Amino acid sequence: MSKPLGVGLLGAGPVTQAIHLPTLATLGDRLRVTHVMDVASDLAATVAARAGARHSSTVEELLADDAVDVVAICSPHAFHADQVTAAVAAGKRGILCEKPLATTKVEAERIAQAAGEGGVPVVVGAMHAYDPAWIAVREEWGDLPERAHLVRSRIYLPGNDEFVALAADPAFPAPPPPAGPRPTAADRLRAGILGLATHAVPQLRHFLPGPVRVVSAQTMTPFGYRLVLTGDDGRTAELVALMPGAWEPDWTFEAWAPGARLHMTYPPSYVLAGSATATLTDVSGDRCWRFPANGYQVEWLHLADVVDGHAEPLIGLPIAIADMLYALEAADGAASLLEDQA
Amino acid sequence: MTDLSPPLTVAFDGPVTAARHISVLAGLSGRFRTTRSETTLTPDVLVVDGTIPDWPAACAGARAVLVDRPRPGMAELPDAPLFFADSGYATAPAWTAELPRIRASLDDTVAIVESTVAVPHPDGLSDGLFSQLALLRDLFGTNVPLTPSAVTPGRGYLLTGSAGTAVVSLSGTVGPPGLTLTTVAPADRWHITMPAPGTARSAVVTQFTADGAHTARPRFESPRRALWRTIHTHLTEYQPACSAHQLASALPDLTTIACVLATHEGWCGDGYDHRRSPVGVWTNGG
Ligand SMILES: NC(=O)c1ccc[n+]([C@@H]2O[C@H](COP(=O)([O-])OP(=O)(O)OC[C@H]3O[C@@H](n4cnc5c(N)ncnc54)[C@H](O)[C@@H]3O)[C@@H](O)[C@H]2O)c1
Numbered sequence: 001m002s003k004p005l006g007v008g009l010l011g012a013g014p015v016t017q018a019i020h021l022p023t024l025a026t027l028g029d030r031l032r033v034t035h036v037m038d039v040a041s042d043l044a045a046t047v048a049a050r051a052g053a054r055h056s057s058t059v060e061e062l063l064a065d066d067a068v069d070v071v072a073i074c075s076p077h078a079f080h081a082d083q084v085t086a087a088v089a090a091g092k093r094g095i096l097c098e099k100p101l102a103t104t105k106v107e108a109e110r111i112a113q114a115a116g117e118g119g120v121p122v123v124v125g126a127m128h129a130y131d132p133a134w135i136a137v138r139e140e141w142g143d144l145p146e147r148a149h150l151v152r153s154r155i156y157l158p159g160n161d162e163f164v165a166l167a168a169d170p171a172f173p174a175p176p177p178p179a180g181p182r183p184t185a186a187d188r189l190r191a192g193i194l195g196l197a198t199h200a201v202p203q204l205r206h207f208l209p210g211p212v213r214v215v216s217a218q219t220m221t222p223f224g225y226r227l228v229l230t231g232d233d234g235r236t237a238e239l240v241a242l243m244p245g246a247w248e249p250d251w252t253f254e255a256w257a258p259g260a261r262l263h264m265t266y267p268p269s270y271v272l273a274g275s276a277t278a279t280l281t282d283v284s285g286d287r288c289w290r291f292p293a294n295g296y297q298v299e300w301l302h303l304a305d306v307v308d309g310h311a312e313p314l315i316g317l318p319i320a321i322a323d324m325l326y327a328l329e330a331a332d333g334a335a336s337l338l339e340d341q342a
Numbered sequence: 343m344t345d346l347s348p349p350l351t352v353a354f355d356g357p358v359t360a361a362r363h364i365s366v367l368a369g370l371s372g373r374f375r376t377t378r379s380e381t382t383l384t385p386d387v388l389v390v391d392g393t394i395p396d397w398p399a400a401c402a403g404a405r406a407v408l409v410d411r412p413r414p415g416m417a418e419l420p421d422a423p424l425f426f427a428d429s430g431y432a433t434a435p436a437w438t439a440e441l442p443r444i445r446a447s448l449d450d451t452v453a454i455v456e457s458t459v460a461v462p463h464p465d466g467l468s469d470g471l472f473s474q475l476a477l478l479r480d481l482f483g484t485n486v487p488l489t490p491s492a493v494t495p496g497r498g499y500l501l502t503g504s505a506g507t508a509v510v511s512l513s514g515t516v517g518p519p520g521l522t523l524t525t526v527a528p529a530d531r532w533h534i535t536m537p538a539p540g541t542a543r544s545a546v547v548t549q550f551t552a553d554g555a556h557t558a559r560p561r562f563e564s565p566r567r568a569l570w571r572t573i574h575t576h577l578t579e580y581q582p583a584c585s586a587h588q589l590a591s592a593l594p595d596l597t598t599i600a601c602v603l604a605t606h607e608g609w610c611g612d613g614y615d616h617r618r619s620p621v622g623v624w625t626n627g628g
Contacts, residue, residue: 018369025368050349050371166542166563169372248560271542271562272369292541 005093005304006034008068010059010083011075012047013038014160015098018168018270020072021051023296026272030304034067046171059083063090070094070307077194081107088118094307096299098125100194101324108321115317121306123313124320127295128253128266128276129202130302135314136289137262137278138206144280145206147257151237153200154252159244163270185219185342186335192225193331197239201327202315203253203264208237210326214333217341227334259283267294347578349375350386355400359389359410366540366566373574386577392427406577408569411469414596426573427592430473431459431521431536432480433569435561436545441480443549444525444532448481452527454509455481460517464496468599470514470521471499473539475595477523478510485594486510539565 007024009016016036024031036048041057048055056062063071063086071087073080073095081102087095095115101124102108115122128134164170183191208231216228224242251266260282267273275291293301305311352367352374354360360376367374377385388404390397392412401407406424431437448455457477459470478486488503488510498515508525519538524531529551536545544560 021371022365022369025365028364050375051368163562166567167369169370171372267543268562272365272564273542273544273562274537292538 002308004028004030004032005069005307006065006067007031007070007072008035008037008062008065009033009072009074010037010062010079011073011098012036012040012043013074013172014164014168014170016072016074017047017170017172018164019296020074020300021047022167022272023294023300026297027300027304031070031300035062035065037062043172050171059086063087063092068092070096070303073097077103081111084111084122085114088114088120091118092120094303095120095122096125096303097122099198100124100327101320103194103328105325105328108324112317112321121303121313122317122320123299123303123306124315124323125296125299126199126202126315126320126323127269127299128199129295129315129323130299131264131266131276131295132291132293132298133275133278133289134203134264134295135298136291137264137280140287141260141262141280144255144257144260144262147260148207148255148262149235149258150256151204151207151235152252152254153197153204153237153239153241154250154254155196155199155241155243156245156247156250157241157243157268158246158249160270162244163268167270167272184339186338188223189217189219189225189338190331190335192219192223192241193227193239193334194327196241196243197225197227197330198324198327200239200253201323201330202319204237204239205323205326207255208235210329212237212326212330214330214337217334217337219338225334227330229330272297349373350574350577352376352387352389353385353404355388355390355394355397359391362410363389363566363570366564366570369567370570370574374570387573406573408573412472412592412596413468414599424576426569427472428566428569429476429592430469430539431545431565432473432476433565433572434536434539434545435563435565435568436547436558437477437480437534437536437565438568439561440547440558444547445481445483447527447530447532447549448506448508448525449527450507451529452506452508452525454511455505455523455525456509456511456513457521457523458513458515459521460515460519462516462519464516467498467514467516471501471512471599472592472595473521474512474514474523475598476592478505478512479591479595481525482506485598488512488598536565542567 009020024033033051033053035054036044036051037056038044039057044055044057062068071092073083075083077100080097084095084097102111208229212229212231214227215230218226220242227239229237249268253264255262263279264276266276272294275294278289280287302314306313364376367376384403386405387408388401389408389410390400392409408426408428410428412427457474459474461467461470482505486503486505488501490499491502492500501512503510521536523534531550534545534547537543542562542564544562547558549556
C-alpha cells in the first residue's frame with residue numbers, strides 16, 4: 001500500500017470541520033490531513049491543531065507545502081475558481097472542490113482550461129453523485145432514464161447546525177451579519193438553487209439532460225424554493241426545498257416511468273450515517289441498495305484512487321462543469337421568472 | 343466558538359483499539375485529543391482491548407479506562423477511578439431518549455421482551471450479547487438471569503429468561519450487523535431496530551397502540567460517539583451517580599457470557615482474528 005496522500009484544506013469552516021475532517025479520519029490508510037488554511041488565522045490554528053496538521057492563513061503557503069498532495073477547496077463559493085486554478089498551477093496531484101465548482105460560465109471555462117492543461121483530476125464535492133447506493137442502482141435501472149416522465153427532488157431539512165454539532169465540536173465564529181443591500185427574492189432563490197438544488201443536478205441530468213426551461217418558480221420562508229423544469233420532450237422535474245424545520249429530515253429523489261419507479265432517500269449531510277437507500281420498483285417487485293459508506297467517503301476514496309492511478313475519474317471535469325452550468329441556467333431562469341412575476 | 347474546557351487526552355493500548363475509536367474521536371476533537379503512542383504516561387482516558395487477558399496491567403495512572411470488547415474472565419477491576427465499557431447498541435441516542443417512556447410502559451401486563459442481534463463475525467457474538475444484556479438492564483433496572491436454550495458453535499445462541507411477568511428471549515446470530523428489540527403487552531408493543539453501532543444512522547423506535555403507531559424522532563449520532571460524550575461529561579462535570587454503562591454494573595453480564603461460553607466452548611473461538619478486520623471506509627458501518 002502506498003503512503004497516504006497529504007491533504008491540504010483551504011477554508012476551515014463548518015464543512016471542513018464537520019464533513020471533511022471526520023470523513024478523512026475514517027480513511028487514514030489512504031489520506032492524511034497535513035495542512036489547514038483559513039483567512040481567519042486563529043481558526044486555522046485551532047482546527048489544524050485538532051487534526052495534527054500544519055496551519056497557515058494564505059493560499060500560497062498551503063500550496064508551497066510539499067506535504068500537500070491533494071487540495072480540498074472548502075472556502076466560500078466566490079473563491080473556488082481561483083483556488084482550483086492556483087492548485088493546478090502549483091502542480092498539486094488532485095483537487096476536491098466543494099460545490100459549486102464555480103459561479104459563472106467564464107469561471108467554469110477557466111477551470112476547464114487550467115485543469116486540462118495541468119492534467120490534474122478535479123472532483124467536485126457532489127456527494128450524492130458518489131453515493132454508493134446511487135452508483136449501484138444505476139447499474140440496474142435499465143432504460144429508466146429514457147422512459148421516466150416525472151422527476152422530483154424533495155429537500156426538507158432542519159438547520160445545518162443541528163447536524164454540524166452531531167459531527168464535530170465546532171470551532172468557528174458566528175457568521176458575520178450579511179453586508180450590503182438586503183438580497184431580493186430572486187437573489188435568495190438563485191442562492192438556494194446554487195447551494196441546495198445543485199446537489200440534485202447530477203441525478204436530474206440523467207433524466208432531463210437539458211436544455212430545460214423553468215416554467216414555475218416560487219420562494220418560501222424561512223428559506224426554500226419550488227421549481228418546475230421541463231425538457232423539450234415534455235418531461236418534467238419538480239424541485240422543492242424548505243429549511244429549517246423542527247421535524248426529521250426528508251431528502252428524497254424520485255423518478256417515475258410507466259411500470260417503474262426509482263426512490264432515493266439520503267441521510268442528512270455532515271453525519272457519517274452511511275449511504276442513501278435506493279429502491280427500484282418494477283413489475284418484478286422492489287429492489288433495495290444501502291451501504292455502510294456515504295458519498296463523502298466514496299468521493300475521497302475515489303479521488304485517492306484516481307491520484308494513485310488506480311481508477312479513471314467517475315465524473316470527469318466536463319460532466320461536472322456541465323452539471324454546474326445546468327444549475328446556473330436553472331438558477332438564472334428561476335430568478336428572472338421571479339423578477340417577471342414581481 | 344464552542345466553549346469547551348481543554349481537550350482530554352486519550353491513549354490506546356494498541357492499534358486495534360485505536361482503529362476502532364479514532365474516527366469517532368475526530369468528530370469530538372474539541373473534547374478529546376488522541377495520542378497514537380502506546381503510552382506509559384497518564385492519559386485522561388485509556389482505551390484497552392478487553393479481548394487481551396492482561397489488559398488490567400496497562401491501566402495504571404489513567405483517570406478513566408474504556409474497555410473495548412470486554413470479555414469474561416474479569417472477576418474484579420483494577421484500581422482506577424472510573425471504568426466504562428463499550429456496550430455497543432446500549433448508548434444509541436434514540437434508545438436512551440425513549441427509554442423512560444419504554445420503561446414506563448413495562449407494567450405487569452408485558453408478556454415478552456425479545457431481541458435478536460446479528461454480528462458480522464463469530465467472535466463478535468459476545469459483544470452482541472453484552473449489548474443485549476445492557477439493554478435488558480436499562481429496561482428492568484437489574485440483571486436478568488438467563489439460561490442457554492440453544493447454542494450453535496460459530497453461529498449463535500438463543501437464551502431464555504424471565505423478568506416479572508415477561509418472558510425474555512435473546513438470540514444472537516452471524517449476519518449483517520444490526521439489532522432488534524421488541525416488547526409486547528396487550529395494550530402496546532414497542533419495536534426498536536438499530537443499525538450497526540458504528541454508524542450515525544438512527545435507531546428506529548416505534549410504539550404501536552390501539553390508536554396506531556408513533557415513531558420517535560431519529561437521532562443521527564452513533565452509539566459510540568454518544569458513549570464518548572458521556573465519558574467527557576463524567577470527567578469534566580460533577581456527576582453524583584454515573585448513568586453510563588460502567589463496567590462494574592456490567593460485570594454480572596460477563597459472568598452470564600462466561601456461562602454460555604463454558605457450556606459451549608468454541609462458539610466464539612473459531613480462530614477468527616479480529617485484528618484483521620478491515621479498517622477504513624467500512625469502519626463506520628461495523
Ligand atoms: N457538500 C456539502 O454537503 C456541503 C455542505 C455545505 C456547504 N458546502 C460548500 O462548502 C463550502 C464551504 O462551506 P462552509 O459552510 O464551511 O462555508 P463558510 O463560509 O461558513 O466557511 C468557509 C471558511 O472559509 C474561510 N474563508 C473565507 N475566505 C477564504 C479564502 N479566500 N480562502 C480560504 N478560506 C477562506 C472563512 O473564514 C470560513 O472559515 C461552500 O462552498 C459550500 O457551498 C458543501
